[in-house]
Amino acid sequence: MIKSSNGSESNLMVLFMSICFPAPYSLGAQLYGSGCRFTLYAPDQDCVHLLLWHQGHQPQRLAMREYKRGYWTKEVADVVAGQDYSFEISHNGQTWCVADPYAQAVTGPLSYQPPYTPSQSTLLARCQVVDHAPFDWQGVSSPQRPMCDTVIFETHVKGLTQQHPDVEPAEKGRYLGLISPAMLAFYQQHHINCLQLLPITACLPEPHLLSQQKTNYWGYNPYVWMAPDPRYAEKDAVNELKTAIRELHRHDIEVILDVVFNHTAEGGDGGPILHFKAIDQAMYLQDNQQLRNYTGCGNTLDLRHPAALKLVLDTLRMWATHYHVDGFRFDLAATVGRDGEAFHPHSAFFHAIAQDPILSTVKLIAEPWDIGPNGYQLGQFPANWAECNDKIRDTTRSVWRGDPGKLQDFATRLMGSRDFFSASHWPDHLPINYVTYHDGFTLQDMVSYAKRHNHANGENNRDGHGDNRSANYGIEGPTDDPTIMAVREQQKRNMIASILFSLGTPHILTADLISHSQQGNNNAYCQDNPTSWLNWQTKDHAWSNWFATMIARRNAIVPRFIDALSGTQRHLNQIAWRHSNGDPIQDHQWPNLQTFSCQITLGAHHSNAGQSTLIAINSSDTAQALRLPSDHQWRIVCDTATDETTVTAPEAFQCLAAKSFLVCIDSDWL
Structure with a gap:
């Protein structure tokens, strides 16, 4: 406690200091009265530099100091929202730019030319300082609808409106397209009261897709969890997404985000160096120095690790508080409940969620499996979770x-x-009932094709269910x-x-409302084209x-x-x-x-x-x-x-x- 001149404890001074100078353990880019504090948790590094990027100029390169073991920080005066930045580190004898895992906006291109190199990292890794305070929520609050009254409509932000004839060109395939007059009328007509958005956090295509000039259309390859994907924005992803959620709430429609905390876009041992592999590889489950792969994506996040657990919880709270989202659907959620190889419904992650004053009040939905040992865990999640059935x-x-x-x-x-x-745990622990999901046939294709037709995915029709x-x-x-x-x-x-x-709780694939067909493709994860974009003409x-x-x-x-x-x-x-x-x-x-x-x-x-x-x-x-x-x-x-x-x-x-x-x-x- 800080002492005043007469020796008394000054709570006022403590409050002033906490407002003007963010706590050093608040990771990421934290604005304060006259500047910004940048903090990165990187225990694997002996030296970290902050790069501040200015258009048309070489970056300003600033040495960061290790405030405490693993915590690197730098305060910079006169930094405001919109400033581009990244971190420079060393890994295996090479100098890399890495993204801030706590970045709340990204400006670098969400693509690269394999193989990923240090020179490409100077573009990809660029993040942006964000100030959430100016956004006006206009007093609009969440519907806070009970789960038993909810009907979930699974929706891809781009695919929903990319081909809609009555959506303005500037809004097609974008966050603002979700709240175009045509879509608001559609929601009302179909009694839609909840949209579950396929992942909208910044993601990267896998290297094999980039080599084929394809992309991860669904978004299940996470890069920076706190940053909305800029590809769905005309100018400003942060404010355009907030606007979409505010107006959906105004029309009594909740928003659930599909989130992926089971792996990262860094993939396996041969994957790109984006952040964790260089700053704290202990976030991964290890097996004789090999990354464990319970997801089929090359690596698995270890939520027993305090830094990993903190990042996931901080991310969820950020979306709930700054974007007012109503809940989360966790992809391959058995992974987040693993303690090593074993799944535990009383894991640290589940306990942390249950006691959190914010996260314990939102909708929590588990995809209750992964591909690891004993990965099928239907019905085994805590009582305050719903599960995909x-x-x-x-x-x-x-x-x-x-x-x-x-x-x-x-x-x-x-x-x-x-x-x-x-039913003793109803209505808190309800099944999410569905017959179609994004990963599989649409309803129209369920009754039109006896076999999958996935040749366009480039895997000789071997992929998909x-x-x-x-x-x-x-x-x-x-x-x-x-x-x-x-x-x-x-x-x-x-x-x-x-x-x-x-x-x-019913789960409906929004594509099924208009009988959309994917021509028999039951794994259209890389089809960013009319195969996946809803055909409103039919x-x-x-x-x-x-x-x-x-x-x-x-x-x-x-x-x-x-x-x-x-x-x-x-x-x-x-x-x-x-x-x-x-x-x-x-x-x-x-x-x-x-x-x-x-x-x-x-x-x-x-x-x-x-x-x-x-x-x-x-x-x-x-x-x-x-x-x-x-x-x-x-x-x-x-x-x-x-x-x-x-x-x-x-x-x-x-x-x-x-x-x-x-x-x-x-x-x-x-």
Whole structure:
């Protein structure tokens, strides 16, 4: 504590000093009253220089001092937001420029010509000082929507609007395109309340892609985690992204970021020297001095390492506080929970998130696997996490394709996959239910291709999922055959209804709203072209309207049943499983079933006590007569046998069409 002239402790002076001079352990570029403090954690270095770049001039080269073991710092007067900088270090006898891992903006080109060299690093590694204070949020706050009321729409910033005819040219494929009038109208029409953006942090293409003049379109090769990718901005990525999020919030739409903390763009031993390999290789898991590769990308970040853990937590807090994002989807999230080779749901990372006053309040979604030992961890994440549920994806595809013996498992998936996600932890620990994701077939391709067609990726069609559980229904690819087209449309309705009306949080590929096709490419990660850019000219209005109506009905129906089946009240409701003739299903009958109905009735504890919903499935190729319970006045709100959306009253024996999914409610409470 600083002493005043009379010997008393001066809290005022301490406060003044903390405002004017950032703490030395605040890494990155920290502006203060008259300049900027640059701090880099680089314990592997004996000497670090700060480079300040000025257009058309040689950089100003300033020696940094080691404030404490591994912490290098330099205060520079008169530096303001917008200043370009990088760090100069030595590695294996060569001088390199490296990026600041804490940089909040980058200005260097996010590309290079392999092999990466020290001379190229002087351009690539350039970062920029950022001041977040001037941005005006205009009093707009986050919707803070419960997870059970959320429908997630997975979206690529560029692909969404690059070909949209009604988006201004300057906004196509950019952050501001997300909030163009055409897109805001689209969100409203389809009841979109949450966008999950594929990675938007600065990334680099892998060397093999650069050698083929391709790019990592999806963005899953992270370079600088705190910097928004400038390729999606017209001028200023920081402020344009903030503007997009503010206006999405103004329209009651949340934003979730897909984040990648399992590896970095430095790749394996032969990859480029970007930062960590030179400043602190201990951030990587080691095995006889070889980088461990639990991701398939060449290296694995070690969150047992204090510097790595701090960087990830600081990054998440930065996005939550400075950009007001509503949550994060963690790519290959089993990696962030590893303690060496073993995954632990009580790892330091999970505990740090749980006790953090900011991060514990946002949406947390895990992709619950990686390719390391025991990498499949579905259902094993902490109770405050949701998880991507591949079980419902695979089972839904199998059931509607006609694979035998899948209906019992399908019933489990419809009821929230409680074999993996105990309802005692609902609504906090919910499955994220999906049938399509960015990595795989689009919905249109699921019903149009029996095999993947990935030749354009340059890997001889060896990449991408092999087990797609898809079908073409007679012809591989597009067709004008009306019979095949009708079957495909019904199968699309079946799969989407299965996701929307199952218990959990639906995840929808935005491309599926307009039936976008990738021509059978189920791994279009390097296709920054019309293969991935949504084709708005082919939008089917009948399909789009049906989809939008079903989303609205899901939002009115499913959350109240999730609520009733959550926590201690989950056993107080009635669930009845029946054959189509109304008889109860016996356990031994499940393996051979092709049809069933499930009726859920809310118990007396619930505010809507006595209300029921009924879901009926016919996976066979012939129609069945469905006997509806006579103690309710039923209304059909979804019948995938048709694209009609009118709410109708069924007959006592309702025709359950072949390959169809039916949803009824017992009153007019939509």
